Amino acid sequence: MTDSTDLPAPLAEIRDSFLELGERDRLQLLLEFAGELPELPERYAASPALLEKVEECQSPVRAFAEVEADGVHFYATAPREAPTTRGFASILAQGLTGLTPQQVLAVPDDFAMTLGLTRAVSPLRLNGMTGMLTRAKRQIRTQLHPA
Structure with a gap:
């Protein structure tokens, strides 16, 4: 498991x-995060195809990590009918946005498993x-080192 000092x-x-x-309250907190998923910026809201489909999700989820001068911005969309998935997207949007690309790339891949859910x-x-x-990390690598 990941130690919080690694994050x-x-x-x-x-x-x-x-x-x-x-344990019961953790699921409630996840649902609270679902209600806090940030709205997409207009450029993505108007053209959701700019976001990458996350195949691992059972629900139709699209996401994109963008490297800007002020750090990484993680954008995602998930249906309200899929609150747990939406909660996970919100956790990443709130937790990754503002980090440096190097900080995001260093986040352990098993982060989801460390939430006690x-x-x-x-x-x-x-x-x-x-x-x-995983997609966010790949997208960041691609932006840092374009082919």
Whole structure:
């Protein structure tokens, strides 16, 4: 398991918030995150095809990590009818945005498994969050080192 000292502060705070709660309350916190998924910027809202489809997600999820002068911005869209997936997208949007590309690339791939949700959420849903993170890292690498 990932130690919170290995994580950038925003992700460590999110992780610790989950682990401070009992199992039942963790799912509730995930649902609260679902309600906090940031809206897409207009350029993505008008052209959702600019976001990459996350195949690992059972729900139609699209995401993109953008490297800007002020750090990484992670954008995602997930249907309201898929609150756990939407919650995971929101965790990444809130936890990755503002980090340096190097900080995002250093986030352990098993981050989803460190939230204490393995008994509350199906492995397929956790794989979806891992898929979002994996894509974000690949997108960042591509922007840092274009072919």
